[in-house]
Every structure is written in structure tokens, then in C-alpha cells.
Amino acid sequence: MRRIWPQGVCSEFQKTLRFNRRGFLKAGGLGLTGLSLPELLRHDAHAGPAARKENSVIILWMRGGPSQHETWDPKPNAPAEFRGDFGAIRTSVPGIEIVDLMPRCAQIMEKWSIIRSLHHTNAGHSAGDQILFTGHPPGTDPTINVHPSCGSIVSEQLGYLTPELPPYVMIPRQVPGTDSAYLGVAHKPFETLADPANDGPFTLQNFSLVEGINDNRFARRKDLLKGFDHFRKDLDRSGQLTAISQFQQQAFGILSSDKARKAFDLDAERESTRERYGFIPRYDPMDPTRCSASAFSQRMLLGRRLVEAGVRLVTVDCRWWDTHVKGFDSMRNGFLPRWDQAYSALIEDLDQRSLLETTLVVAWGEFGRTPRVNKNAGRDHYPNVFSAAIAGGPLKGGRVVGSSDSKGAFPKDNPKTPQDVLATIYQHLGIDTEKHYLDHSGRPIITLPFGEPLHELA
Known part of the structure; x- marks a missing residue:
């Protein structure tokens, strides 16, 4: 049976969303957990079958x-x-x-x-x-x-x-x-x-760009981004900047990952x-017509x-x-x-x-x-x-x-x-x-x- 949400419970519903795990991250509370984002993502990946699904x-x-x-x-x-x-x-x-x-x-x-x-x-x-x-x-x-x-x-x-x-x-x-x-x-x-x-x-363009940056430059860019994000979080009232920050950090992790490179x-x-x-x-x-028809075969293989x-x-x-x-x-x-x-x-x-x-x-x-x-x-x-x-x-x-x-x-x-x-x-x-x-x-x-x-x- 579908849940019906009267208008009066909207504010309470917002509070509930704000304090679930993802809502907590979006509210900027990551530092309070003592885990960095990569550590938290790694924790998710190794949390066991009760906490995640491996189907695709x-x-x-x-x-x-x-x-x-x-x-x-x-x-x-x-x-x-x-x-x-x-x-x-x-x-x-x-x-x-x-x-x-x-x-x-x-x-x-x-x-x-x-x-x-x-x-x-x-x-x-x-x-x-x-x-x-x-x-x-x-x-x-x-x-x-x-x-x-x-x-x-x-x-x-x-x-x-x-x-x-x-x-x-x-x-x-x-x-x-x-x-x-x-x-x-x-x-x-x-x-x-x-x-x-x-x-x-x-070849993915983003991977190529990362390959052109040595490890020290790549690390410095990540540190610079973190410092800028820390500064602007104080100005963020919507949670959107925090979400962007997480997205950027995850993107850096993907682009520097050998596993991702091999998969693609x-x-x-x-x-x-x-x-x-x-x-x-x-x-x-x-x-x-020929382009479209020939494209999807290798796209399917990449999907696999x-x-x-x-x-x-x-x-x-x-x-x-x-x-x-x-x-x-x-x-x-x-x-x-x-x-x-x-x-x-x-x-x-x-x-x-x-x-x-x-x-x-x-x-x-x-x-x-x-x-x-x-x-x-x-x-x-x-x-x-x-x-x-x-x-x-x-x-x-x-x-x-x-x-x-x-x-x-x-x-x-x-x-x-x-x-x-x-x-x-x-x-x-x-x-x-x-x-x-x-x-x-x-x-x-x-x-x-x-x-x-x-x-x-x-």
C-alpha cells in the first residue's frame, strides 16, 4: 500500500531525510564520522552482502x-x-x-x-x-x-x-x-x-588528461580542491556544493584508478x-545509418x-x-x-x-x-x-x-x-x-x- 504524505508532515520528512546516511553526508557531517570519503566508500564496498547488492x-x-x-x-x-x-x-x-x-x-x-x-x-x-x-x-x-x-x-x-x-x-x-x-x-x-x-x-579523454599530469601535480590539484571546498562549505546553504565536492573527489578517485582504466x-x-x-x-x-548500426556492438561489449x-x-x-x-x-x-x-x-x-x-x-x-x-x-x-x-x-x-x-x-x-x-x-x-x-x-x-x-x- 502506498504511503500518503499529508502536507503537514513535510518538514518532519525533511528532517528524516537529512539524517539518513546520504543525507548526513550532504549536510556536511562527513568530518564528524572520522572517515574520509574514500574510506567511507571503501567501507561500503566491503560491508558484506547484508549492506550491499552485487547484482547489476x-x-x-x-x-x-x-x-x-x-x-x-x-x-x-x-x-x-x-x-x-x-x-x-x-x-x-x-x-x-x-x-x-x-x-x-x-x-x-x-x-x-x-x-x-x-x-x-x-x-x-x-x-x-x-x-x-x-x-x-x-x-x-x-x-x-x-x-x-x-x-x-x-x-x-x-x-x-x-x-x-x-x-x-x-x-x-x-x-x-x-x-x-x-x-x-x-x-x-x-x-x-x-x-x-x-x-x-x-580512449576516455579524462583518463588521457590525468595521464599527462605527474603524481605530484595530481596530488596538489586534489589538495587545492579540498582547501577550496572547505572554504566554500561555510557559504553553502543548499547542500549542493557539498554534493559537488563529493562528486569531484569521487571523480578523482576513478580517474586515478588502475581498475577503472582496465575496465574501460x-x-x-x-x-x-x-x-x-x-x-x-x-x-x-x-x-x-551505418554509424548507428555499427556502434552498438562495441558499446555492448564495453557494457559487459x-x-x-x-x-x-x-x-x-x-x-x-x-x-x-x-x-x-x-x-x-x-x-x-x-x-x-x-x-x-x-x-x-x-x-x-x-x-x-x-x-x-x-x-x-x-x-x-x-x-x-x-x-x-x-x-x-x-x-x-x-x-x-x-x-x-x-x-x-x-x-x-x-x-x-x-x-x-x-x-x-x-x-x-x-x-x-x-x-x-x-x-x-x-x-x-x-x-x-x-x-x-x-x-x-x-x-x-x-x-x-x-x-x-x-
């Missing part, structure tokens, strides 16, 4: 909205104007079919499952981003987070699994819906900015592994490296599935073959490394596509029904949750919401979905307004 999540963000018909919910018996150009292929699990351009995924169907009855009501890209990443409706400007992303919630509630690595990473950079909103800068994602799709070695060193992977995911050494910035090293939640930008025009050509010649190779490689790689049972992998976009093919041989935005792939963690593979009608237009049975998927992510990680946070106006906002974990896959 990879979100494969198929921005643009992948068509349900051309991925995980084909309609081979529908009229041509709904069916589209592709057929269906049997999978390793009897009774389950997916689009015929994903044979590798079909061969390992027992390792992953499909949700075919997802739905919401907003057909805007950024608005859909907000709904799927936060579980809350978008604000006036859907490109700006009114509520924190699931990754920021994970960062706030669970913190660092290991102090050498951030809890929340975006590959390569933020998209709408992924920001920290009222949780503050300390819980923004760490952006790689560097893109594994580019030619040449994959994609070139340390064997060439055979990179090729299994779909390594394409040539990058053409003038051809965004990061969760293996100790990042709690990684979001991989797998754009751009916005197939309004010549959508079938884009899917046939670009996205589907490369997705088939990269996604199947990721699931098998995690499984072979004994990481699949602790790593939940969610592949979805902000909505689906219109059931009827448009005049440009593509499909348009459509949130009324869409599909997602989900694998790993405690969830069983080889299952289908819900269904759409014969034309792929609406949920037919067992409708699901994005909030149900978020509830599943949160349950896997041990997140308290009933916890409230104060927004910028001082109102208590619940972590997840509604949604239930996918018990069908338990």
Missing part, C-alpha cells in the same frame, strides 16, 4: 522505437500492409517465433524472454524516454528530467559497489530521461563520451571477442566489461530505430543483422562468464511502431503496444509475457507498463521503490509511482 543491470536503449513487427512480435499471417516485408523464424523454444532476420537470437531463445504487451500513451521520443527511464510522466520540456532516472536512483540508494568505479555509466553520453533531477550532480551518470564505434584505440580499456579484449560482437573498424560519420568490473547500472545507447522512411531497408541491411550478432554475443558472453545470473539485461526503446506500414515503406511512432527483450538475473528465459492482437496494434492479454519493467529492475538490485525524495519544490515524490515485477518470469 545493462539497459540496451534502442532509441527511436524499434518496430514490434520487425523484431520480437512478427505477424506473418496479417495482411501485407500490417505484416511488412519480413517473415518469422522458429526459435529454440517451441511455440516462440521472432523476425526471420535474427537467427542467432532465435538459436539461444532459452536464455532470454520477450514482453509483447508493453504500452503507454505518449508518442514523443523524449517524452517516451522520460517515462521508461523514470517511471514518471515528462515535464513541460521532455528533454529535461523532472524526476531522476533509474540509474540515478540506483546510485543514490546503493552507491558504489567498488570505489574505483562509478555506480551508473552512460555509453557514450546522456539521452533524455537519464539525468539525476532533484537527486543532484552526485548521482548523474558517468559519461564515456568516447565512442567505441570510432576508428583507432578507444576496450582494446584489451581479444580480437576474436570483438569480432563476435560485430567489430566494424571503419566508421563513416557521413552515413549516420563495466558490469564485470563492478558498475551497478550501464545504459548503452543503441540508436537510431526511427524507421519512418525505407524502414525495411534500414532493418534488413543495417540494424537487424548487427543486432542479431551483438545481442546474442552479449547474452552468451555473460552466460559463459557466469555473469548472466547476476546481470539483468533489458533491451527496449521508448515505444513501438504503427501497425500499418506508411506510404514511405516505414512505420511511425506508436506507444499503444510495443515489445522488449529481457534476460538474466533471476528471470527465466524462453518465455513470452503478454501478447498483442493479430495486427500488432494493441495488447491482447496481460498488458504491461514500463513501470512493471522498472519494478523488475529495482527488485533485482534491491531498490526500495516506496522511498520518497524531496523534489525542487520540497514535495515528497515516491521512487516508483506504480508497477509490479514480472512474476511470469520468476
Whole structure:
């Protein structure tokens, strides 16, 4: 049952928040504990299973909205104007079919499952981003987070699994819906900015900058920052500067960590592994379709490296599935073959490394596509029904949750919401979905307004 917060308890609620562990740090009380921030982070990392969760999540963000018909919910018996150009292929699990351009995924169907009855009501890209990443409706400007992303919630509630690595990473950079909103800068994602799709070695710019500074200069910069932060804390009335200070110190720790460098060193992977995911050494910035389709394979591999090293939640930008025009050509010649190779490689790689049972992998976009093919041989935005792939963690593979009608237009049975998927992510990680946070106006906002974990896959 949801807690209801009468207006009169808001001040008392603020006091409670102020004196929990993270609130205490934000209030500037770190010095009273006798622990430095690195020591406190190290204490978190070694506190034992009762105090932390070692599970992780990879979100494969198929921005643009992948068509349900051309991925995980084909309609081979529908009229041509709904069916589209592709057929269906049997999978390793009897009774389950997916689009015929994903044979590798079909061969390992027992390792992953499909949700075919997802739905919401907003057909805007950024608005859909907000709904799927936060579980809350978008604000006036859907490109700006009114509520924190699931990754920021994970960062706030669970913190660092290991102090050498951030809890929340975006590959390569933020998209709408992924920001920290009222949780503050300390819980923004760490952006790689560097893109594994580019030619040449994959190198994070910040690591390169640190490598150009000798140990004495690096230490002096940290001491100078600490002294400046100590001075300005006396002027800080909002707690924001304290949060920034912590964020900076954590960033210094990450950038000077050998463990972080190794985790982000994609070139340390064997060439055979990179090729299994779909390594394409040539990058053409003038051809965004080819660029996008080739990028996500190596981004997925980097995501695996990061969760293996100790990042709690990684979001991989797998754009751009916005197939309004010549959508079938884009899917046939670009996205589907490369997705088939990269996604199947990721699931098998995690499984072979004994990481699949602790790593939940969610592949979805902000909505689906219109059931009827448009005049440009593509499909348009459509949130009324869409599909997602989900694998790993405690969830069983080889299952289908819900269904759409014969034309792929609406949920037919067992409708699901994005909030149900978020509830599943949160349950896997041990997140308290009933916890409230104060927004910028001082109102208590619940972590997840509604949604239930996918018990069908338990």
C-alpha cells in the first residue's frame, strides 16, 4: 500500500531525510564520522552482502522505437500492409517465433524472454524516454528530467559497489530521461563520451588528461580542491556544493584508478571477442545509418566489461530505430543483422562468464511502431503496444509475457507498463521503490509511482 504524505508532515520528512546516511553526508557531517570519503566508500564496498547488492543491470536503449513487427512480435499471417516485408523464424523454444532476420537470437531463445504487451500513451521520443527511464510522466520540456532516472536512483540508494568505479555509466553520453533531477550532480551518470564505434584505440579523454599530469601535480590539484571546498562549505546553504565536492573527489578517485582504466580499456579484449560482437573498424560519420548500426556492438561489449568490473547500472545507447522512411531497408541491411550478432554475443558472453545470473539485461526503446506500414515503406511512432527483450538475473528465459492482437496494434492479454519493467529492475538490485525524495519544490515524490515485477518470469 502506498504511503500518503499529508502536507503537514513535510518538514518532519525533511528532517528524516537529512539524517539518513546520504543525507548526513550532504549536510556536511562527513568530518564528524572520522572517515574520509574514500574510506567511507571503501567501507561500503566491503560491508558484506547484508549492506550491499552485487547484482547489476545493462539497459540496451534502442532509441527511436524499434518496430514490434520487425523484431520480437512478427505477424506473418496479417495482411501485407500490417505484416511488412519480413517473415518469422522458429526459435529454440517451441511455440516462440521472432523476425526471420535474427537467427542467432532465435538459436539461444532459452536464455532470454520477450514482453509483447508493453504500452503507454505518449508518442514523443523524449517524452517516451522520460517515462521508461523514470517511471514518471515528462515535464513541460521532455528533454529535461523532472524526476531522476533509474540509474540515478540506483546510485543514490546503493552507491558504489567498488570505489574505483562509478555506480551508473552512460555509453557514450546522456539521452533524455537519464539525468539525476532533484537527486543532484552526485548521482548523474558517468559519461564515456568516447565512442567505441570510432576508428583507432578507444580512449576516455579524462583518463588521457590525468595521464599527462605527474603524481605530484595530481596530488596538489586534489589538495587545492579540498582547501577550496572547505572554504566554500561555510557559504553553502543548499547542500549542493557539498554534493559537488563529493562528486569531484569521487571523480578523482576513478580517474586515478588502475581498475577503472582496465575496465574501460576496450582494446584489451581479444580480437576474436570483438569480432563476435560485430567489430566494424571503419566508421563513416557521413552515413549516420551505418554509424548507428555499427556502434552498438562495441558499446555492448564495453557494457559487459563495466558490469564485470563492478558498475551497478550501464545504459548503452543503441540508436537510431526511427524507421519512418525505407524502414525495411534500414532493418534488413543495417540494424537487424548487427543486432542479431551483438545481442546474442552479449547474452552468451555473460552466460559463459557466469555473469548472466547476476546481470539483468533489458533491451527496449521508448515505444513501438504503427501497425500499418506508411506510404514511405516505414512505420511511425506508436506507444499503444510495443515489445522488449529481457534476460538474466533471476528471470527465466524462453518465455513470452503478454501478447498483442493479430495486427500488432494493441495488447491482447496481460498488458504491461514500463513501470512493471522498472519494478523488475529495482527488485533485482534491491531498490526500495516506496522511498520518497524531496523534489525542487520540497514535495515528497515516491521512487516508483506504480508497477509490479514480472512474476511470469520468476
